[in-house]
Amino acid sequence: xxxxxxxxxxxxxxxxxxxxxxxxxxxxxxxxxxxxxxxxxxxxxxxxxxxxxxxxxxxxxxxxxxxxxxxxxxxxxxxxxxxxxxxxxxxxxxxxxxxxxxxxxxxxxxxxxxxxxxxxxxxxxxxxxxxxxxxxxxxxxxxxxxxxxxxxxxxxxxxxxxxxxxxxxxxxxxxxxxxxxxxxxxxxxxxxxxxxxxxxxxxxxxxxxxxxxxxxxxxxxxxxxxxxxxxxxxxxxxxxxxxxxxxxxxxxxxxxxxxxxxxxxxxx
Amino acid sequence: xxxxxxxxxxxxxxxxxxxxxxxxxxxxxxxxxxxxxxxxxxxxxxxxxxxxxxxxxxxxxxxxxxxxxxxxxxxxxxxxxxxxxxxxxxxxxxxxxxxxxxxxxxxxxxxxxxxxxxxxxxxxxxxxxxxxxxxxxxxxxxxxxxxxxxxxxxxxxxxxxxxxxxxxxxxxxxxxxxxxxxxxxxxxxxxxxxxxxxxxxxxxxxxxxxxxxxxxxxxxxxxxxxxxxxxxxxxxxxxxxxxxxxxxxxxxxxxxxxxxxxxxxxxx
Numbered sequence: 316x317x318x319x320x321x322x323x324x325x326x327x328x329x330x331x332x333x334x335x336x337x338x339x340x341x342x343x344x345x346x347x348x349x350x351x352x353x354x355x356x357x358x359x360x361x362x363x364x365x366x367x368x369x370x371x372x373x374x375x376x377x378x379x380x381x382x383x384x385x386x387x388x389x390x391x392x393x394x395x396x397x398x399x400x401x402x403x404x405x406x407x408x409x410x411x412x413x414x415x416x417x418x419x420x421x422x423x424x425x426x427x428x429x430x431x432x433x434x435x436x437x438x439x440x441x442x443x444x445x446x447x448x449x450x451x452x453x454x455x456x457x458x459x460x461x462x463x464x465x466x467x468x469x470x471x472x473x474x475x476x477x478x479x480x481x482x483x484x485x486x487x488x489x490x491x492x493x494x495x496x497x498x499x500x501x502x503x504x505x506x507x508x509x510x511x512x513x514x515x516x517x518x519x520x521x522x523x524x525x526x527x528x529x530x531x532x533x534x535x536x537x538x539x540x541x542x543x544x545x546x547x548x549x550x551x552x553x554x555x556x557x558x559x560x561x562x563x564x565x566x567x568x569x570x571x572x573x574x575x576x577x578x579x580x581x582x583x
Numbered sequence: 584x585x586x587x588x589x590x591x592x593x594x595x596x597x598x599x600x601x602x603x604x605x606x607x608x609x610x611x612x613x614x615x616x617x618x619x620x621x622x623x624x625x626x627x628x629x630x631x632x633x634x635x636x637x638x639x640x641x642x643x644x645x646x647x648x649x650x651x652x653x654x655x656x657x658x659x660x661x662x663x664x665x666x667x668x669x670x671x672x673x674x675x676x677x678x679x680x681x682x683x684x685x686x687x688x689x690x691x692x693x694x695x696x697x698x699x700x701x702x703x704x705x706x707x708x709x710x711x712x713x714x715x716x717x718x719x720x721x722x723x724x725x726x727x728x729x730x731x732x733x734x735x736x737x738x739x740x741x742x743x744x745x746x747x748x749x750x751x752x753x754x755x756x757x758x759x760x761x762x763x764x765x766x767x768x769x770x771x772x773x774x775x776x777x778x779x780x781x782x783x784x785x786x787x788x789x790x791x792x793x794x795x796x797x798x799x800x801x802x803x804x805x806x807x808x809x810x811x812x813x814x815x816x817x818x819x820x821x822x823x824x825x826x827x828x829x830x831x832x833x834x835x836x837x838x839x840x841x842x843x844x845x846x847x848x849x850x851x
Binding site: 333338454525546548552553565566571 | 605722743817820851
C-alpha cells in the first residue's frame with residue numbers, strides 16, 4: 316500500500332449552465348467550464364494561485380509541487396487540505412522545504428500559454444534525465460489508444476474551453492484529467508502518479524494541447540518516453556524533445572499522426 | 584505624431600521547417616512555430632521570461648508592462664532593446680518604477696493556461712473600469728468581420744500551435760498578432776495600441792482562444808467593450824464579463840455565434 320498524505324476530497328462541480336442568445340435570437344442554455352482560483356500555501360507560505368476547473372485539486376497541488384521540484388518525495392507531504400470557501404490549498408510538509416524563500420525569489424515566469432516555472436533550474440535538470448530506450452509503441456496500439464480516448468473528454472464536449480491530458484499504458488487509459496489549463500491537467504496527472512506509486516517509464520502521455528516547451532519538459536520530468544498530442548508543436552518543444560530523446564507524436568487523430576522525434580521506439 | 588520610445592526592430596522568422604514521418608511512413612517537411620524565451624529586464628531588473636513566437640517583441644514587452652500596470656504611460660518608457668542573441672529585452676524607463684521590488688514581491692502567478700499576473704491588484708481595478716455604453720455592433724458587421732478574419736492567421740494554417748488575436752473596428756482589422764501564447768498576443772496588441780495612440784473604447788477584441796478570466800480582464804483593462812472569440816468561455820470569464828458589463832460573444836464562426844453578456848450593445 317503506497318504512502319498517502321492526509322487529503323481532503325474537494326472536487327468541484329465541473330460545469331455550470333448559463334443562458335446565451337444564438338444567431339437566431341433564441342435563448343439557449345449553455346454549459347460552461349468552471350474556473351476557480353486556488354491559492355497554494357506551502358507550510359503557510361503563499362506560493363501560487365492556480366486557475367483550475369477543480370476536478371482533482373489535491374492531486375493538482377501535489378503534482379504542481381512535484382513538477383516545480385518544490386517537494387522531492389510524496390512522503391515529505393503530510394497533508395493537503397483544499398477549501399473552496401477560501402480558495403485555499405494548505406499543504407503541510409514533514410520537514411519544511413529547505414531554502415524555499417531563496418528558490419521562490421529566483422522564480423522566472425514563462426508564458427508559452429504556460430505557467431510560472433522554475434525554468435532555468437528545470438532546463439539544467441533536463442540534460443540529466445534518461446528515458447527508457449526499450450519502450451516500444453506500434454501504430455496499431457496508437458490507433459487503438461486514440462479510439463479509446465474518444466470516449467473520454469465528455470466535459471469538453473459539453474462545455475468546451477478545456478484541455479485534456481491522459482496517462483496511458485499501451486491502449487489503456489490510466490488517468491484522464493480535464494482542466495482550463497493544459498499545465499494543470501498534466502500537474503494533476505503527476506500528482507495522481509505519485510499518490511498511486513505509478514512510474515512513467517513505460518507510459519504514454521497524451522494531451523489535446525499543443526506541445527510547447529513546458530509540456531515536453533513536464534513529460535520528460537516524469538520520465539515518460541512517449542508524448543502523443545492531437546495538436547501541433549513549437550520549435551522549442553521539438554528541440555527539447557530531441558535533446559532528451561523523447562518520442563514525440565503530433566497531429567494524432569483517427570489513423571493519422573506525425574512522428575517527430577524518437578523514431579527508434581516507434582514501429583509502424 | 585504620437586510619442587515613440589526608441590525601439591529595436593527584432594522580429595524573428597516565425598516558422599521553421601522540420602522533418603517528420605507520417606502514418607504512411609513517408610518523410611514530410613512540416614513548418615513549426617518558433618518559440619523563444621525572452622527575458623524582460625526593467626531598468627536592469629529581471630521581471631519575467633516570456634515564451635514567444637517573436638513576431639512583435641517590442642510591442643509585446645510594452646504591452647506586457649502596460650497590462651501588468653508596471654508602467655502607467657508610454658511616455659515613461661525611453662527605450663526597448665530586444666536582443667535575440669541573449670534572449671533579452673532591456674526596457675529603460677524615464678524615472679524608474681516606484682516600489683517595483685514591493686510589487687514584484689506581491690505577485691501571484693495564475694495559470695488558466697495563463698501567465699504571471701498581479702492578479703489581486705487587477706481584480707480590484709476591474710471594479711473601477713467603465714466601458715463605453717454607446718458602442719454598437721450588429722450581426723451583419725460581425726459576420727463581415729469574421730469573413731475578413733479568415734484571410735489572416737496564415738501562420739496558423741502553416742504551422743498550427745498558435746493563437747491569434749486582433750483589434751478590430753467594425754469589420755476592419757487594425758492589428759493582427761499570432762503567438763504561441765494567447766496572453767502574448769493580447770499583450771502585443773496592447774503595446775501596438777499604446778505606440779499608435781489607439782483607444783479601445785469603440786473597438787472589438789477578437790481571439791481564437793478561450794475566454795478565461797485573464798483574457799476578459801485584459802480586454803476590459805484596455806477599455807474595449809466587445810470581445811469576440813471563436814472558442815468557448817469559462818465560468819470566471821463569464822462572471823467578470825458580467826461584472827464589468829462587457830459584450831461577450833463566443834463560438835463565433837461563419838454565421839454562428841453565442842451572445843453571452845452585454846446584450847444592450849448588440850443588434851441582431
